[in-house]
Amino acid sequence: MGSTGFPGGAMARRPLHFIWIVDCSRSMMGKKIQSLNAAIQQAIPEMRTAARSNPGVEVLVRAVAFSSGARWHIAEPTPLEDLDWPEVNADGHTDMGRALQLVAEALHALPGHGLPPVLVLVTDGQPTDNFKEGLDALRAEKWGEKAVRVSIAIGDDADRNVLRKFIGNAAVEPLDAFSSGALVELIRWVSTVVLGQAAGDLKLPEKTLAPPPATSMETADDDVWRAS
Amino acid sequence: MVFAMMSPPLAYDHLEKSARSPSGQMPDAVRQKLRDIIVEHGRDLIQTPEQCAGLIADEFADSQLEASLLRTALQDGVPQELLDPRVPTPIQVNRLAKRLEKQRGLEASLAMSAVQAWVYALDLGTPPLNDSGPPSGLGEEDAPTIREAGRNAVAAALGASIAVYNVTLLVAQPAPLRSLWPFILMSTPGLFAIGGLYTRVAGMVMGCLLVAEPTVFLGGLVVNNGQRAWFLDSGLLELLTAYLCWRYLYRDKRRTIGTRA
Numbered sequence: 001m002g003s004t005g006f007p008g009g010a011m012a013r014r015p016l017h018f019i020w021i022v023d024c025s026r027s028m029m030g031k032k033i034q035s036l037n038a039a040i041q042q043a044i045p046e047m048r049t050a051a052r053s054n055p056g057v058e059v060l061v062r063a064v065a066f067s068s069g070a071r072w073h074i075a076e077p078t079p080l081e082d083l084d085w086p087e088v089n090a091d092g093h094t095d096m097g098r099a100l101q102l103v104a105e106a107l108h109a110l111p112g113h114g115l116p117p118v119l120v121l122v123t124d125g126q127p128t129d130n131f132k133e134g135l136d137a138l139r140a141e142k143w144g145e146k147a148v149r150v151s152i153a154i155g156d157d158a159d160r161n162v163l164r165k166f167i168g169n170a171a172v173e174p175l176d177a178f179s180s181g182a183l184v185e186l187i188r189w190v191s192t193v194v195l196g197q198a199a200g201d202l203k204l205p206e207k208t209l210a211p212p213p214a215t216s217m218e219t220a221d222d223d224v225w226r227a228s
Numbered sequence: 229m230v231f232a233m234m235s236p237p238l239a240y241d242h243l244e245k246s247a248r249s250p251s252g253q254m255p256d257a258v259r260q261k262l263r264d265i266i267v268e269h270g271r272d273l274i275q276t277p278e279q280c281a282g283l284i285a286d287e288f289a290d291s292q293l294e295a296s297l298l299r300t301a302l303q304d305g306v307p308q309e310l311l312d313p314r315v316p317t318p319i320q321v322n323r324l325a326k327r328l329e330k331q332r333g334l335e336a337s338l339a340m341s342a343v344q345a346w347v348y349a350l351d352l353g354t355p356p357l358n359d360s361g362p363p364s365g366l367g368e369e370d371a372p373t374i375r376e377a378g379r380n381a382v383a384a385a386l387g388a389s390i391a392v393y394n395v396t397l398l399v400a401q402p403a404p405l406r407s408l409w410p411f412i413l414m415s416t417p418g419l420f421a422i423g424g425l426y427t428r429v430a431g432m433v434m435g436c437l438l439v440a441e442p443t444v445f446l447g448g449l450v451v452n453n454g455q456r457a458w459f460l461d462s463g464l465l466e467l468l469t470a471y472l473c474w475r476y477l478y479r480d481k482r483r484t485i486g487t488r489a
Contacts, residue, residue, distance in 0.1 A: 026289040093286045126282035157285055159278060 013058035016115045016199050017077060017143075018047075019106070020063040021099050023123035023154075028090040032124055032154055035180035037087040039187035048080045050192040054199035057115065062106065066099035068092030096127035096162070097134030104134070107143040116146040118198045120190050121166055124154035131162055139168065148198050152177055152186050254345045258294045261287055262349040271350065274307040294345075300332055301342040310343075310350055317352045 022036060051059045060077035064070055065088045073088055103119060110117070138144035151163040153174045163174035175190075177183040253259070265283055266273060273280045281299045288295035301307070306324045310317065321343050328339035347353075 026286040029289050094282045125285045126278045128279055128282040128286065159282075162278070 013056055014115055015077070016057050016059050016195070017107075017110065017117035018059055018061045018195060018198075019103055019117060019119050020061070020073075021103060021119060021121045022063060022065050022073070022088060023094060023096070023125060024065045024067040024088045024090050024092070025094040025125055025128075026067070026091050027094070027125045027157065028154070030090075031180060032183075033088065033090040035183050036122060036154075036187075037085065039180075039184040040191075041085045042184060043187045043191035044080070044083055044085060046188055047083075047191045047195060050196045051080050051199065053196060057199040059195065059199065064099045064102050066095050069095055070099035070102045072102065093128040094123065094125045095129040096121075096123065097129045097131040100131070100134030100138045100166075104137040104141050104144050107138070107141045107147070110143050112142070115198060116148055117143055118148045118150070118194060120194075121149070121151040121163065122154065122187075123151070123163070124158050126157070126159040127162060131165075135165060148194060150190050150194055151175065152183070152190070154183060254294055254297070254341050255291075258288065258291055258298075259345045259348045262298060262345055263351070266349045266351075271311065274302070274311070274350075277302050277308075297334070297338060297342040298345060300334070301328060301346055304328055304332060306343055307346045307350060310346055310352060317347060321347060 020040065024033065028036070047059065047061075051057065059080050061074060061080065061083050062077055063073040063085075065073040067090070069092075073086070074083075107117065149167050149169070150172070151166055151174045153160055153163055154177050156178075158174070160174050164170075167174065175186045177186050262284070265280075265287060269280075269283070273283070281302055284295050284298050284302070288298070301324075304324075304327065306328065309315075309324060310320050312320070315323075321340075325336070325340040325343045328334045328342060329336050332339070334342070
């Protein structure tokens, strides 16, 4: 008998891979990148809370940062209990395609059965590299195709069409964050509601995401990322 | 930021002061950086406007107002059309600036500054950067037209041959009265030489001078001092022009004919 008191030991937990894909290009410099860092840091405790309601699932978080090229910001699949968010900095271009390739390579190494991973793409711009190549590589992977893909568009400049292609589901639109408050709200929603759904429903990816929170434009923030 | 989808005029009001230098152009640093992007990635970059827009957004993160103008022009197809070899750049510049003004609601000088920045970036025979100063204190948008006009004016002035006269003694019997006869002959470029009698006393062959397309003319004076008549014309330029006409209008034609044969 194991330490949990269950016959046969502890219940096996199914891994759920959650990957942040964050834009660290120069256009994110300033308030946007600060807000992104703060939003993810704030979301981590809430992710832990959400994960506890699915004890059979072990959420493993990773993060890719892309600017001129792409790199693993959190390279190892990290359990929520151990997760910390080292701040990212902004500089360089928006090599989103390279980031998707990196994610595709990681998904390739996952076992053939399990929960579909959650991929969250956060960007404020347009890809400066070959986005299609990256997306094709991602969707060529079994888990890339099955993944729950969500995207958050920061400000007006984010290319919604590119994000729709990333999502690959006509029923799901990119989420618009026009202020730091809205970004926090959306990050929290993605980190809790989407994560919870993904953990609880093996067949989630097909058009079943809960509606995102309504982010108001009438915010007290002084950093409204709109042209008008 | 991209303003393309916004209600036009108000959205650009705040750009008025910041996106231009006092000469009506974008700051040199912005234009040069845009040029650097094109040089680094090649002109083919503008065939993928999304990628180009992404680079502009990242490279001009500190100059978002200028970036929005450049991206608006890019989305409107300005750089792509500037590269169309069938239409001269000065004509394109004015046309595209007007189109930006009408379709995107840009204030006229902002529209022109955006187009001119692309002209500079694509190295399409653009005026120098602000450091050198625009010609005659005029805005850069006027420069192509001014250059065209200036070139024509120089050609016309040369053709008029006002300054360089060649004195030809009229060998025949002078006219009976003292007189000073100004004259001007006009012709077409192809009609570069006219042979003929000028007066009953002259009987000389006179050249007709090419000036500038589409009209050529010859200016001169006939001076009659009562004893002899002097024909003052631009003989030296006549010879030069006749040679050029022969070379470009006739010799090339012969060569073409010869090739075809």
